Amino acid sequence: MHTTRDTENSETHTARTVASRMGGKPIEGAPGGTLSSTNPARLGEVVAEVRLGDAATFVEACRAAREAQKGWASVPAPIRAQVVKRIGRLVEENKEALARLVTREVGKPYAESLGEVQEIIDTCDFFTGEGRRLYGHTVPSEMPDKQLFTFRVPVGVAAIITAGNFPVAVPSWYLVPAILCGNAVVWKPAEYAAAAGDALAQLFFHGGLPDGVLNVVQCEGPVAFEGLELALGEGLVDKVGFTGSTEVGSRIGELCGRYRQSPCLELGGKNPLVVMPDAKVDLAVEGALFSGFGTAGQRCTSLGTAIVHESVYDEFLSRFDRAVREAPVGDPMRDVLYGPMISEKFHERFLGWLELIGGHHTVLGSTGTGRITRDNPRQNFVGDPEEGLYCHPTIVAGVTMEDELYGMETFGPIVGVAKFATFEEAVELANGHGYGLSAAIYTESAREALRFRERISAGMLSVNNSTSGAEAHLPFGGNGKSGNGSRLSGMWVLEQFTRWQAVNWDFSGRLQKAQMDVPELPADMDFRLER
The missing domain is CATH 3.40.309.10 (Aldehyde Dehydrogenase; Chain A, domain 2)
Structure with a gap:
């Protein structure tokens, strides 16, 4: 039987090979070059050899996501939630292994890493229930023989870029609700936490996600920005989520503004x-x-x-x-x-x-x-x-x-x-x-x-x-230099990954014009309350 410390030592010199994943499959080659992800607690120990993608890789991943998204959106939300539930159980079964990998790659104390992985499990548990609560509304009409409704619909393709200080928990705040709501995702993990990102993605894949619903691009930050700019220009991305510095978040906000999009920005703090x-x-x-x-x-x-x-x-x-x-x-x-x-x-x-x-x-x-x-x-x-x-x-x-x-x-x-x-x-x-x-x-x-x-x-x-x-069930996010008012976690994040659709259904058999054909109250109606 191994103790935690023994297990860690037995894994110390095992280096993974990590690559981008598109349509469920790893991408061959390294158009963006390679890098070694190392253990900051044991300098020289390589955790992963990373094959990097380039801007074209990012764009291709967005195309793959767009192709897969419509099919995924047609799956009923409670069934999508069952996939999220399976992902949560897989993470739970692999909690210690994933936590050890987080500790090896970014140096987070093991107890904190266990807590970080638990946060993924909690997020999956919460959004499993939300699969049956993607409610719209029934709204009273001002006209007879007419019903008004609202529906939540997926935004489409979400491009997510995350930092490495929480290499698996924070990504789950984006990935789980985005996927639950019927979107497809292109995720760029932090390049210095590539192994943890790849491990999390593989748990998602094994949970039963169809090919193309989650695509992972391993690349450096400036390359991701270039790829994002190209993908937005081609109309391949409908929502951007970013966790990182205020400076980069401001640039992403400016970029999205050109395409009339409001990104989800979770930035720095003092x-x-x-x-x-x-x-x-x-x-x-x-x-x-x-x-x-x-x-x-x-x-x-x-x-x-x-x-x-x-x-x-x-x-x-x-x-x-x-x-x-x-x-x-x-x-x-x-x-x-x-x-x-x-x-x-x-x-x-x-x-x-x-x-x-x-x-x-x-x-x-x-x-x-x-x-x-x-x-x-x-x-x-x-x-x-x-x-x-x-x-x-x-x-x-x-x-x-x-x-x-x-x-x-x-x-x-x-x-x-x-x-x-x-x-x-x-x-x-x-x-x-x-x-x-x-x-x-x-x-x-x-x-x-x-x-x-x-x-x-x-x-x-x-x-x-x-x-x-x-x-997992409380809104997370900031204002000012810390963000643009968007929120992650809980039911509040649904506003980031769904859009409201309004429907009016007239069964009167005639054209009724809003604000023009509203029935008038009788002029002699007495509204005074009797004493």
Whole structure:
């Protein structure tokens, strides 16, 4: 019998070959070149050799999706839901294997990877039921002998581009409802999480999807953008979904606008966590620790700035500093707060953000900053730091609205701490950066929590909980720099992957003209109520 650790070691040197998949079959060749997806916790260990597609591959995948979509849309929604149900069961049966692969490829702690895979299962379970609830409406007409109806219809072909920090959970938020609603999908996973993307796709295929309903294009980001532009120009794509940076999301929004389309954009965040004077400080520290440093701060919902009332500022800072110093960091197959940076790209970018720390800031939370090495060690490190892309957790105290660090999303293990005196200052600090994804407030006062809810710009708010965390039946998404108001998850995502169709059915036997042939009320009708 293998332990989890033994199983991981037995898989360490097994490299997959991953390619794009169109019409259910892998594409031969590598018109976009090749790359190696490596384990960020064990540098040099190749997880997958990836054969990349080019822009033409993306366009061809969209053609294959369009060809398959009409047939899939003709399948009754409850039957499509049975396919989703089977996918969920397959994911459940392969939960541990898929979680281990996620940990190997992006360095997420194994416990978090298990939670990520569970999110796919929850999403499938929820949308299995939605297959019988794609309701329209019966609407009263202003005319006699006439009925009005609304129906949900599929949008057509959805092009989905996702990031690699949640390489299987977030894609499922798009893929499951899009497919359930009768659409066909072209999905571009993150190239640095190609193996996890391929594994998820194969579970979908084995769930019984007809060929062409899901097509996977393994390619680099700029190539996907080029392919998307060509596909939109040819009228092959009806909906675009994107999870990633605000900068790229803005470009995708501009591109879709040329074709009168509204994409589903889930972008970055600079998520605030407000600590009020009456907060339970230990609970707020626990929430800040998970919000700021879970997944090495590489979540769109990661804590950006803790905004702490002056009366508890010193106490919070002291306890937060101690909690971060004591937290184990390192090997993601062990019980740690976080593991490595996802890839070299994110590691280098994070080191650049450390340059935003100014002379007026106080740096806490660690014995060093930057990459953890034998020469730049960290206490409570688990494993050998030289094996992976590990970075010190960093608390930056004394952050103000004038600091570049305050207004910029920093994708990594760094948390700012700011001080406020009045509720108005807290709200201004929570909103002033222009992001609007997630926020949290710690308070025992229902009045303060509700006041904050009314004024926060974020699309998601937690009270006495972390800025991170999502459930499959609650809307997920943001405003401002964090998105365009679209939402994933729950029944709300149905608005992204269906369109409303209105039907009026006149059985009067004559032409009735709306607003012109409406029966008039008798002029002498008395509407006064009798006393």
